[in-house]
Amino acid sequence: MVKAKSNYDTVMEYAKSIVEGRKVACKEQIQGCQRFLNDLKNPAYDFRTEEAEFVINIIENTFVHQQGQKLDGSPLRGEPFLLEPFHKFQVYNLLGFYHKGTKIRRFKEAFIFIPRKNIKTSFAAALAWALGLLERKSGSKVYIVAAALKQSLESFNFINFNLEQMGEKENFRVIDNNQEHSIKGEIGDGSLFIQALAANPDRQDSLNCNIAIADEIHAYKTPKQYNIIKEAMKAYTNKLMIGITTAGDDMNSFCYQRLEYCQKILDGTITTPEAEAYFVFICKADEDENGIVDYTNPKVHEMANPAYGVSIRPDDIMNDALQAQNDPQQRKDFLAKSLNIYTAALKAYFNLDEFRRSDHQYHWSLEALAKLPIKWYGGADLSKLHDLTAAALYGRYEVEKGKEVDIAITHAFFPVVAAVTKADEDHIPLFGWQNDGVLTMSNTPTVHYDDVVNWFKSMKNMGFNIKLVGFDKKFGREFFLMMKRSGFKIVDQPQYFYRKSEGFRRIEAKAKEGQFYYLHNQAFEYCVQNVQAIEKTDDMIQYEKVDGDGGKSRIDLFDAAVFGAVQMLEDLSKSGTATTWLYGKKEA
Template sequence: MDNFETAVQWSKDIISGNTLANIEQKQAAQRFLDDLESDKWDFKHHQFDFVIGLIEGTIVHVQGENKEGKSFKDTPMYLQPWQKFVCVNLFGFFEKGTNIRRFNEALIFLPRKQGKTAFAASLTWAKNIVDRASGSKTYIVANSLKQTQESFGFLTYNVEKIRNDVKKMRIRDNNQEHSVHVDFGDGYCDIFAIANQDDKLDSLNGNALILDEIHSWKKAGAKKYILMKNSQKAYRNKLLMGISTAGDIANGFLAQRVTTLKKVLSGTIKDKAYDSYFIFLCTAEQDEKGNIINPVTREITTIDDPEVLASVTPSLDVTVTLDDLITEARQALLEPQLKAEFLNKSLNIFTNSMDAYFDIDEFRFSNKQHSWTMEELSKLPITWYGVSRAI
């Protein structure tokens, strides 16, 4: 089965229920199939076939084990169907009559241990080669230098292997700079790995930005995000991609962005501004009160429900097993201090540090049952508790 057929079949399996998935994955799959039928975009195979072929033919794993416990190190990085789906979308759709790719923003929102760091790094490398004639420049931005070095180490391990096949290569990996420069003769690419520090973001000027683990951004992160978007204005074939899990900042930048993008996928928001935004969200479904919903029965369930766990884990049985996920879920149920982390990282649900004392979803649900006006509220009797003091 070729790459395009794999993406189409994955979409059909997700929509039909043959493959368990949360509602947003189904909506993303339907969006893809609808776009293929639309005459709004040109659809071309050459770039995504090149990207997938490059990754699978030249990139190897640097660590990890398969479900049998055998080492992944130095084995080819074969892309899973969901990863090919992402590549086909990002590199398949073009603005009508041009060579300008449709998608210039993306959010890949996944639970932990789905291979997202290696995938994002590989996608970065492949995109740079595709766009080398324009002088491609990519920044990988992470919250910490340690996280940045994980992506950078993966890249340099793989890029180093082609040193004899390129005109010039320079790798800098020291306390001052983490960068790769490759001159192919017919173009060049630069990749920089930097920590998420304001003084390092002001001077960015590149056609691709990969934002790793942006769940810790607070509301002020919106200003930073716009700053990064502005740094790409000199390029047409640009990409600003966030790749992250959920976190415990329930009103932060990423949480609010996910809420908006869910509305885009569901059709609640219909605006051309999001035509260029690729959306892939793997997160457990919840009702208005925050209860976990089984994706098949649509009934309230618990966090150790196998169908819930499978529905949000696109790399199931490749990078993580269902048995391990169920074990972690049971421990989280029996030991409350583990629950928030499990919700964040395995079910990809945002939580709030107040959850132990105050259920914000219960409050929001209750509030929707009433439609008080300010005038009506001002007339309600108020009982004050505490020490009375004359004014």
């Protein structure tokens, strides 16, 4: 039964106005509000407002602003910290739903994804304080964690400031020095402990908490920085792990993968028990089918920024958008920080959305491809057998007159001995790729040539007509000979950039034209977005990893596909057909 309380009406109006289209919102916000309204009718849950009201009232009646100005220029310092409707919506979701007939809350984890300057860090601090008071009878331990201690101290200092404003600081033990930043106190029937931390997994194995706020998780270098805090909650039933962040520019990061996972929760693709226990609040600009954002449109600014017209000044954000039109670096930052659009690193050559858009037009399985009348050309990148290794088949198929699709079948190999370490340190989703069937784990410290040869054999046995394979034999003469002994025609393909340029340009052009298919292989996508390229004379191109030879990114599967494309093009030029297929166009 819902108590007659003004915040309930505010939250319901917020959700309904978005679902009904009366308030400008992005796709994910509409989905999130619809999820909330659906959940209210779900018989699996009880909806109770008491705890949500407690938290909202604690914040609004005890916290004040530390700094800032209103839109009219009047100072905010000392003014009551009043929550916006989108804040109250989040609190109602996090604390309102219980498993039917129990004291067990539904949501154990949350992902709050909003652009900067949308009253994010101060809300995180106030929420940490109020949640700590709410759970005081359980002996609340609250951690505020960020990649850098300086960021988590933003929230800690805001709480500390408000303790002084309340006149309550003498009732708490506050440690604020180079060694520790914490607040501890006994509160009537319970206790409260709040600590600001840097996300350093090597020093946090003994942590124990029931509430944690992970701030700016786009800056986390490894998933372990997040997971070590999440693991610290196992002793509690009503635990709550909240990740709050703005977009970044690393599309291989933990945060970006978490964003994609949460988007799948909202669109109903993932419906596991873990997904049901995950609250998702995403505010970002909508993108069209080509991944383009209308970033000078004020409606787009409003849909991405829930505090538009409150802390986000419409004139200022429009001015930033117009400046971004003429400056690529500024545009990248504007999209990421003001519109919450993940952007590839500026050095990355390809637009991954072009590849995905092309790939999603086609849905052949391996079995179906094996039956098509296609000549396949192989490529392999075995330069570092202790690391990611790749093999590929490349072919072309005329789906209709005048439309020819290039197909890249790529497969990765990795030594199982190093897999756990590399997956954690370099944030490569190796085990996910293994589950998808696009990676083979070698049971040895290095990838065995046998594993790669056996992959080519398995493809041949499936029915693939493999005409020849290109490989630079200075990186593995043993592999070269093994392939020959296994009946494959393998040719030496030195890795000269002027030879690889042709294959690179072929893939680039076919992806742009929507005529490139890579079987939805996420490992291939990972490699594509790590490619950095330099234009040379005569349309030649030289490419490498975005972070250089010593970096953590990988491009091996893309490299293997390029080798296969080069062999296909060179074989076509030797075939005497009087045509060369280059850049996706037929030339006499």
